[in-house]
Amino acid sequence: MNNSPWLDEVKWDANGLVTAIAQDEKTQRVLMVAWMNREALQLTADTGIAHYYSRSRQKLWKKGEESGHTQTVAELRLDCDGDVIVMQIAQAGGIACHTGRESCFYRRYQQGGWQTVDAVIKDPAQIYRA
Amino acid sequence: MNNSPWLDEVKWDANGLVTAIAQDEKTQRVLMVAWMNREALQLTADTGIAHYYSRSRQKLWKKGEESGHTQTVAELRLDCDGDVIVMQIAQAGGIACHTGRESCFYRRYQQGGWQTVDAVIKDPAQIYRA
Numbered sequence A, B: 001m002n003n004s005p006w007l008d009e010v011k012w013d014a015n016g017l018v019t020a021i022a023q024d025e026k027t028q029r030v031l032m033v034a035w036m037n038r039e040a041l042q043l044t045a046d047t048g049i050a051h052y053y054s055r056s057r058q059k060l061w062k063k064g065e066e067s068g069h070t071q072t073v074a075e076l077r078l079d080c081d082g083d084v085i086v087m088q089i090a091q092a093g094g095i096a097c098h099t100g101r102e103s104c105f106y107r108r109y110q111q112g113g114w115q116t117v118d119a120v121i122k123d124p125a126q127i128y129r130a
Helices: A038-047 B038-047
Strands: A018-024 A030-036 A051-054 A059-062 A071-078 A084-091 A107-110 A113-116 B018-024 B030-036 B051-054 B059-062 B071-078 B084-091 B107-110 B113-116
Touching: A018 A038, A018 B030, A030 A038, A030 A051, A030 A084, A030 B018, A038 A051, A038 A059, A038 A071, B030 B038, B030 B051, B030 B084, B038 B051, B038 B059, B038 B071
Parallel strands: A018 A084, B018 B084
Antiparallel strands: A018 A030, A051 A059, A071 A084, A071 B107, A107 A113, A107 B071, B018 B030, B051 B059, B071 B084, B107 B113
16 A cells, blocks of 8 residues: 555546646756656656656556656656646656657747747657667 | 637647646746636737636636736747647746745655745735735
């Protein structure tokens, strides 16, 4: 039995998930946003490596398990209403996005549309080759 | 009729909402996370002032309408799968949280629990007095 009152303080949604933001501990850039279930948050705290829950694959997901782009967690914070976590992380490879970019937030609103403003650092075909 | 293809590119959830992160444009601190519906995002882009959708009150919410702690938006970004927005903002009063703190993320995980590590800048009773 786990005795984890800190996990009970998180306001899990109807699907048992919480929003998790990964922020680069050095540059403070927001790199990605994903979801965690209870197991993912517990594992993240225990191992110091970011774990998420993949809604599309419906399973626990250790970020970087395929790409090698793991995230080492320096700090976890919870917001006032308990439904969002911000992590300070060190991003292996300097790439968080599956498109091969540093951050998932590579589109900026300008001239009435979302414009891609960040370059691809590494071809995803190279990142995810079998 | 609005012709807003950029709004169609957002992956609205089943409730017509998208997650919105407000990040201080100077310090890069994540100040708060809330939700936007289509109208809120359109208004945010049109006015340059952050608007959200309050799920608890089920209505459009101009941040700071009661507290005066409005947010002036310098940049909007959308993530790779289109379901999260990051805003670069200037926070009026230096307080984003309803608890009177700079950021909603004032609890840090340490020693097995969420510890409050940030001070209250202004008493909420003073912020929200009638």
